[in-house]
Amino acid sequence: MSRRRRATGGREPRSIGDSLKAVTAGFGSRGRAIDLNERWAEAVGEAIAAHSQPERLDAGRLTVVVDDPAWATELRYHSSRILAALNAESRAATISELHLRVHPGAGHKKPL
Template identity: 30%
Template structure:
């Protein structure tokens, strides 16, 4: 009984507030607010998750870093499984992608494929995003012995170590 009276009282107060607003010329909106892009959406309305993420990335200026991260995460499907087994992207800055190869042979292969790789990455990221691919070979090289034992004299013509 008390709930029915409370609901009736609430409806009565709402009607009174609407009438007061109408007298002042402040009628409530009948159309939803429009966003600058022409989309109808009130700020409190629910929206699709993907759209919310895109809006957040655009508002914060994170679109390009997110796209780069996506490419790095999908490296295998972008460059192919054979190349991806022996290479990995390290960084992206100022239009330059640095790729590390696990051997000098694969580093040479990536250098030969650099222009194709730039085209493929720009297909994913947008034209002109990647300008150059730099390749690094494997970290470290053959271990040099340490200590006082050395061969005296100059290196010979067939000496390929070092």
């Protein structure tokens, strides 16, 4: 067995990009944070997206910040549709719960 194969546990070396994908997939929330920000408006619609932003994904619980209690109510009402849309193309983690946090001025926060 070559020295290189022994160093990698008998497997062929892989690219840094492939290694990073494997590592971030194991993180769940960090691996999907960019996808969530990119797909948020598509999943919730432009009106809701203008007043909300995904903040954190931890163990299947997505925390979303909204800028007004009325938008929190709207998200709760549509939560099953939103969860289905976000999970439709799931690669690693599955979002099972929306946790809503009201923070005035939270719409259009900078991405995670």
